[in-house]
Amino acid sequence: SKELVPGDIILLEEGDVVPADAYLLEAMSLTVDESILTGESLPVRKKVCVLPKRTPIHERRNMVFMGTTITYGRGKAVVVSTGMETEFGKIAKLVQIEEGKTPLQEHLERLGRFLGLLVILICIFVFGLAVYEGGDLLESFELSVSLAVSAVPEGLPAVITLALTLGVQRMVRRNALMRRLSSVETLGVVDYICSDKTGTITKNEMTVRKILTFDQEFDVTGVGFSPKGEIIGKQGVVDVSSFPELEMLIRVARLCNNAHLIKHEGKWTVIGDPTEGALLVLAAKANLMEEDKKYVKVKEIFFDSTRKRMSTINSYLGKKYVMCKGAVESLLSVSKYVMVRGKVKKLDERMRKEILKQGERLAKKAYRVLGFAYKEYRGGEPEEDLIFLGMVGMIDPPRPEVKEALRLCKEAGIRVMMITGDHRDTAIAIAKEVGLYGKKGRVVMGEEVERMKEEELDKIVEDIIICARASPQSKVKLVESLKRKGHRVAVTGDGINDAPALKGADIGVAVGSGTDVTKQASDMVILDDNFATIVAAIEEGRSIFDNIKKFVRFLLSANFDEIALVVTAFLMRLPSPFTPLQILWINLLTDGLPALALSAEPKDPDVMKSKPRDPNESIIRHLLKYSIFAGLLAFIIEVFLFFDELAVSPQYARTLVFSTSVFFEIFLVFSVRTEKRFYEAPMNKYLVLAVLISSLFQFLAIYHPFFSSILDTVPLSSHDWLLVFSACSVGLLILEAFKHKLIK
Incomplete structure (x- = not known):
């Protein structure tokens, strides 16, 4: 990447880290993880197209950006920016903000000046008085100096x-690892936490939470990529083998998949697309991982943005099966049948409408929805006359500890604002789940914040609960507005897009799994990526x-x-x-x-039951x-x-x-x-x-x-x-x- 210059052609494939900002010339099922740059929790589908010049970064589907990761597909692109001219580099420039003094440093300076003046006056007064009373000059000097030393807090x-x-x-x-010793005490005056959503309030690990077959609904427990969890129906925990369409749906999710679920240093992680990783975790919870290894992949029909689906052909016991996943409406267009209670029925228009309504209901709750279908393959066109099985709803779930941490914040007089690059609906859904968003509070978009004048923003900034689709500039603007209103602000984040706001905050908090740029801009690093750790550090x-x-x-x-x-x-x-x-x-x-x-x-056990002290006091x-x-x-x-x-x-x-x-x-x-x-x-x-x-x-x-x-x-x-x-x-x-x- 050091030798790249604008005009060079780069080839991209799954697993690559993009070395420079570039326009796409070719894109074959290309998806990119841009969470490090935009905060978007889902991989972004890329395509070759022309977009307006002022299109926001998170909507530039025709570009790839330095530092992001290719999660699927292949592509060819022409380099347009390198080094400090890339979006990554522009953020690095924003990080160059001069650091101010902490409240403790300001207090100690004032205390030092006060005591210094007092000591000088004591020396002069006692020495003058002793000499006036006829005392020995040397003894008088020793006494006045010793009294002055007594007044000086040399132990401070x-x-x-x-x-x-x-x-x-x-x-x-x-x-919680502090990078600046002097910032430790500043945590005690924080009265506002501007927190990133992805990776801090949430796990940054897509998780299947809902499974819907035609006439049944199942909940899935567990958080993140850990395969611990259960599938729960109306009667409690279910054995998937008792529900043929449920078992087959999970099998399709397992086999129509290119991700790998591994355990590294005691932590479960996914290699490949996080969405496909979530489907592997679902299969592990259903105990289908080992059994499905008997199915041999014969062929793969890659995902593309036109079809909005992906298929594999798998061989098992001499038979071949087409396993298909994708957008629900796309699968319904190539499905002729639906499995209901283990029986295959012909899919009529009423059924299609009902299935689409199910998908819309999940989507309104900010779930990412994927449908599944299959058929036994006997030749001909693989993606036709499929048997529709159902759909799953997945989301990047909140950390279990966050709800209690937010309660402690409220008790301690600390307000929390979610600033995320993710979609508005997704941010609201997560905020509601953790108790951050209720009847009161305002939701704004990053573009709105950028357009506002300082005076306009200062009037409403304390009402804002969520800022969605936030850019680095809008995050910095929000932090500066809060500081103008007299608040001491802690900003959390993990991506490069969070670094400028972290640098401009009173306390910048980076997560341990975040980027080096973010950590360098921070005052504190939370090693477990947990929002609750920030509250513990404030305590x-x-x-x-x-x-x-x-x-x-x-x-x-x-x-x-x-x-x-x-x-x-x-x-x-x-x-x-x-x-x-x-x-x-x-x-x-x-x-x-x-x-x-x-x-x-x-x-003191009651230390978090009082409001933050006034830093100017x-x-x-x-x-x-x-x-x-x-x-x-x-x-x-x-x-x-x-x-x-x-x-x-x-x-x-x-x-x-x-x-x-x-x-x-x-x-x-x-x-x-x-x-x-x-x-x-x-x-x-x-x-x-x-x-x-x-x-x-x-x-x-x-x-x-x-x-x-x-x-x-x-x-x-x-x-x-x-x-x-x-x-x-x-x-x-x-x-x-x-x-x-x-x-x-």
């Missing part, structure tokens, strides 16, 4: 990175942001009481309540392991009241203890307040981790371990000679420890009561 980058990394690991276990995204918010709340609550206490002591011309090393030690112990453990918090907006109260409470406790014990000795008072500050923050971490009562939160073993290690180090700071000499501490008695833990416990209970009132 580590906590965020760890929270995102742990979230990514949990997502992989749920079959993880919300949980990750909750954990980051817990740390920020802890940071704002814990890091400013020491500053307030030091400034108060300065203003009252009392000894400093902390040494610079003690301030750094508090910061290390509390912003260290316990804070990191918050990143491993288990998710400050990360600290709802945390300030709690944080200010917690900081004030810690300050009051520490001031009381310091002033009360200062008469004993400054070193003793400093040690007591030092230990109280450390353990108050250790107690505080249990309160900030949940909006419920602290004892109702699920167990976090990492937090318990972190608290034990931090407590051990604090005891070493008091009693180990090496640490106590560096930190200038003195041993505390059991009475002192009782005072420390009593003060911290009372502080925790007061804080819990305030939190409960605040939430109410």
Whole structure:
């Protein structure tokens, strides 16, 4: 394909991947799988003809496109476009969209600027105050710097990175692979999912769901190419051998067929036309696969668009049979008889009309309808005087998990729009089946969207449930309109046609079986191609942001009481309540392991029962009241203890307040981790371990000679420890009561 140029002639046959965009010169029963480009779930029949210049891609029956696959027949074509000038290449150009910042990155930038300014002001104020009071310049500088370090959340980058990394690991276990770490949290603000139909909401595996003989109807269970399933009649599961016309219909479907059903790496797949593959799966469900191997194919009469049917002649036990499948009206035109309850009857006009009505009824429900007929062949014209057997209705079925996933989306305040390249009726039928489409909602065509001005589209975009026959341009236009309306949008897809919309979305979601172009344009890849996995990933995204918010709340609550206490002591011309090393030690112990453990918090079981948060809302907006109260409470406790014990000795008072500050923050971490009562939160073993290690180090700071000499501490008695833990416990209970009132 690298050497092809416009004007070259290419030969195409079953199994080939088309190397360039080309006009057809010859087409012999040529069908092409264009789902990768247009989202069309069925192979497209091609023919040599002249079409208007502006014919949409999915209606250009006289062209083949780069990247699509020949599923049946042969053809010859002249190359008209290569490389970036092909439809594939044009989509690749649309993918070149500059990536914006995630909500988390924006929040952290604002938080960083706020804390940075605060730190500078603290340094200047404390240093100036200390010098004004006649303090030593070096000591004053050390103290102001240590207080500034206390205010700086040096654990924040580590906590965020760890929270995102742990979230990514949990997502992989749920079959969601993140390509951009910073996008993990963005999932939590998604309030719109624009989902492709083929391969995401559906299996992208044609499945026979209905079988109609002249006077009986059967349902077929099972989904996709897996041969697990049953044929069910009015009386329940049926044995096909008890219904001669049903058995023969399935036999014809099995023998008038060129596809192959194979199991590869534990997954059933079809080589050849997906429609014929669906018929093989039906035969496997009826247990006719092995038996029908005894029938030897003698001749094949290929499908063509004029006859609208295909036939094979098969030999069995010395007899020959014509097996024919195709459009119902085509088969009726060459059928003279019909099989009813095992008996062959002459086909009259009333019967023909009844059969056609059956076909129309299935077609209105978006089924693809195929009829079947046969006869014993004794020579002459094969396709005449056939015995009509019945028809099947097949569809690309929805995944079983999608209905529940859509219910969760509704509960979580997330709206879903189906954007597909498939037919309008097919899209509506699938949307109804999964509960996406009801009395409310608007269905639009891709061409309508492309013709609309931005203002027109913005007025109706939130009413749209389905966009059918969507082009890459219309998908991008819909996503941009939703973003203008203030929504955070996740777009899913598997084909090349989905890549531009994925790139322009806040979160682009590619399916694992999709194209490399789509994966490169995405932020996340769902490995099991399942819509439900997207909802699970959103749940993880919300949980990750909750954990980051817990740390920020802890940071704002814990890091400013020491500053307030030091400034108060300065203003009252009392000894400093902390040494610079003690301030750094508090910061290390509390912003260290316990804070990191918050990143491993288990998710709240109710996380998907609330609406998505506003991405423009400050990360600290709802945390300030709690944080200010917690900081004030810690300050009051520490001031009381310091002033009360200062008469004993400054070193003793400093040690007591030092230990109280450390353990108050250790107690505080249990309160900030949940909006419920602290004892109702699920167990976090990492937090318990972190608290034990931090407590051990604090005891070493008091009693180990090496640490106590560096930190200038003195041993505390059991009475002192009782005072420390009593003060911290009372502080925790007061804080819990305030939190409960605040939430109410």
